[in-house]
Amino acid sequence: QITLKESGPTLVKPTQTLTLTCTFSGFSLSTSGVGVGWIRQPPGKALEWLALIYWDDDKRYSPSLKSRLTITKDTSKNQVVLTMTNMDPVDTATYYCAHSGSYGGFDIWGQGTMVTVSS
Amino acid sequence: QSVMTQPPSASGTPGQRVTISCSGSSSNIGSNYVYWYQQLPGTAPKVRIYRNNQRPSGVPDRFSGSKSGTSASLAISGLRSEDEADYYCAAWDDSLSGWVFGGGTKLTVL
DSSP states (O other): OOEEEEEOOSEEOTTOOEEEEEEEESSOTTSTTOEEEEEEEOTTSOOEEEEEEETTOOEEEOTTTGGGEEEEEEGGGTEEEEEEOSOOGGGOEEEEEEEEOTTOSOOEEOOOEEEEEOO | OOSBBOOSEEEEOTTOOEEEEEEOOTTTTTTSOEEEEEEOTTSOOEEEEBTTTBOOTTSOTTEEEEEETTEEEEEEOSOOGGGOEEEEEEEEETTTTEEEEBOOEEEEEO
């Protein structure tokens, strides 16, 4: 059974750097074809894809946020970390991590973690 | 403004069939698979359709997906109250080298 869980601060100040951790179980990020992605959703708004890291360490980023994002993996700890610099109130959202497997897309999602950006 | 366009709302009565459209471009829907996600209030999204028209195990066959050119559709037949949710289409975009989501459609069961 695949599960993912996001963790990190619930409140960050403007200009600070956000660090989110996705801890997963039920699969290995060293298995060919597997990836973990991050998607966010501002309150009352649509889903927005942020980043994706694959088993071979290939990394993809949203073009509009690429300069602010870094995604890394720790296969031994079954974790994926997303950092986002220069946080702004418009970055207030629920942040989800999700598994991407052989069928593509994001088949299993974490419960999400709400991050508020406010001074 | 989303790269892929969905109607903001849709509705139907129990038992009816409803369809939700998703309009994209040659760089996303036109050349890649489409996925459909259901998001019940206050919960994380769940995949309902993958690779245009495939249902994950456990998803009722009331849910079906189709794709033609640069557009895709999600159909829900035998509408039930528990289908009331937000629905999102998604696809890989070759021009952006990233995933794109539609703006979402809020389905109301009257």
